[in-house]
Amino acid sequence: MINEQRLVDNFLNMVKIPSPSLKERAMADYVKLELENLGLEVTEDNAGQTCNGNAGNIIGTLKAKGSSTKKILFSAHMDTVLPCDKITAILENGIIKSDGTSVLGGDDKAGIAAITEMLAKIKEDNLDHPEIVVVFSIAEEIGLFGARAMEVEKYNPDFGIIIDTGGEPGVVTVQAPYAAKGKITITGKPAHAGLEPEKGINALVVASHAITKLRLGRIDENTTSNIGVVTGGTAVNIVMPSVRMMYEARSFDGAVLDELLAETREIFTKTAEKFGAEFDDSIVKGYDGFKIDPNSEILSIVEKSCNDINIKFDPRKSGGGSDTNIYNSKGIPSVNLGIGMSKVHTKEEFIKVEDMVGCSRLLLSIIKNV
Ligand SMILES: [Zn+2]
CATH class of the missing domain: 3.40.630.10 (Zn peptidases)
Structure with missing residues (x-):
């Protein structure tokens, strides 16, 4: 006993x-x-x-x-x-x-x-x-x-x-699951929002275009992904110069997780290119x-x-x-x-x-x- x-x-x-x-x-x-x-x-x-x-x-x-x-x-x-x-x-x-x-x-x-x-x-x-x-x-x-x-x-x-x-x-x-997480940063260009907005690149707009193409939430029986935190901007009258997002993804299948991360990076890279912005990330795989x-x-x-x-x-x-x-x-x-x-x-x-x-x-x- x-x-x-x-x-x-x-x-x-x-x-x-x-x-x-x-x-x-x-x-x-x-x-x-x-x-x-x-x-x-x-x-x-x-x-x-x-x-x-x-x-x-x-x-x-x-x-x-x-x-x-x-x-x-x-x-x-x-x-x-x-x-x-x-x-x-x-x-x-x-x-x-x-x-x-x-x-x-x-x-x-x-x-x-x-x-x-x-x-x-x-x-x-x-x-x-x-x-x-x-x-x-x-x-x-x-x-x-x-x-x-x-x-x-x-x-x-x-x-x-x-x-x-x-x-x-x-x-x-x-x-x-296998898991990965990290920060995604989109860097656009600041400009006065009232005087010359056309000279700026709004990072949030770039991010939004990318996000509509991303697979988020429950992706399949084994796989999930999420953007949990978004921060950005300096003032209401400045075109948002950069936006940062905390991203995570998990999968019971390591290969599926790798594919998802590659796809996520590709979507952000291509969208940023299209708008003349820059994309960077610090996503790392945390554990197997x-x-x-x-x-x-x-x-x-x-x-x-x-x-x-x-x-x-x-x-x-x-x-x-x-x-x-x-x-x-x-x-x-x-x-x-x-x-x-x-x-x-x-x-x-x-x-x-x-x-x-x-x-x-x-x-x-x-x-x-x-
Ligand atoms: Zn514990």
Whole structure:
């Protein structure tokens, strides 16, 4: 049985520690000590130096006990989104939420709490287990920087289990999109709008002509794109000299995303040319998508582990990115498990104790089946 009190206490302790992205120091020190107390060998890498953070990823290793020859990575991220300077958690009727002035930070401290509870249980009951690598990462929320910098090849795990998504325990993200985003700039030419507008090139007009030709919104079952922010102009009586747009696109199919980006650039380039304006963009691909084979070893293990403890195995597609994308792109077949975190990235964020317990049980079940 999971020690619910210990799990909740640990979660509440961590929630109190402010850990915005790149300022995870206090949180890193807390989990380092905790992993050491649980008998892991703990190091901190230099991921923080790659992104100007004040802490690195905390990595703990535990040698196998028993017959398993596999090595398994468990990971959750230490950073939380803002506002998180002062978090007061409230536990009421089995639900933990903030006092409404901040996020809760269950994204992703609930993941850390579940992994830690699994390790505590292994130690307490002297359970057999495969070789374990635990990574508590930094800077996930601002671009997966901790996972990117993590030298996972040094550890070479067979699979990765990331705990960083919503949905009840049993929900497993098995597919996530490729994504790209960045700024599009159209530069026209300023002129006095009343005296000599013909000498100007209105960047917004150029952009508008291009936008009517773009594919935006839901493009197909696997692909979306969006212009979310538009800024431009200097004064009402000046022909708008430039306009900037924040653009993003996602697709479960990497080739389709590449085609879409090429098409978008071509439309802007040609339209700008036609009007004598200039087009420039800083769109970059942020991370690779992934798709886990339904017949893969990792999925059969997760499915059996769900069945063994009577929870519904529920593989799903995700629309977003997580450290899971990075580990998959580094060649470690990895899935993201649901832990019931709800309304994340808002002040209404909450999590059910029951779901944290369920996720911890699932992790222990996975340990038995590896
Ligand atoms: Zn998260």
